[in-house]
Amino acid sequence: MEHGEKQITVVDENGNEQLCEILFTFESDEFKKSYVLYYPISSEDQDEEDVEIHASSFTPSENGEDGELQPIETEEEWDMIEEMMNTFFDDEEEK
Numbered sequence: 001m002e003h004g005e006k007q008i009t010v011v012d013e014n015g016n017e018q019l020c021e022i023l024f025t026f027e028s029d030e031f032k033k034s035y036v037l038y039y040p041i042s043s044e045d046q047d048e049e050d051v052e053i054h055a056s057s058f059t060p061s062e063n064g065e066d067g068e069l070q071p072i073e074t075e076e077e078w079d080m081i082e083e084m085m086n087t088f089f090d091d092e093e094e095k
Helices: 076-092
Strands: 008-011 017-028 034-038 054-058
Touching: 008 034, 017 076, 034 076, 054 076
Parallel strands: none
Antiparallel strands: 008 017, 017 034, 034 054
16 A cells, blocks of 8 residues: 555455545554554445544555555554544644
8 A cells, every 4th residue: 555545445354345535644663563544435425523434554565566454453552543543633623
């Protein structure tokens, strides 16, 4: 997955593909991982308040191909992601 991309296709545990919009990506020196926050693109008109945001870690590939998404493994990672997301939304509100 490249940082310039705006959409990704996520395959759920049932093998269903879903197109998702990338909210933002970031890297953590503490966990030595890259993270992506994204939300499903729905065919229905949804209120922005109803959007469910997902987070995964990923390892960018060296040849520019998409990296594979991995689940978040620890409570410490979730805390860090939540803090990053709050900062992101605070910055967006100031614009």
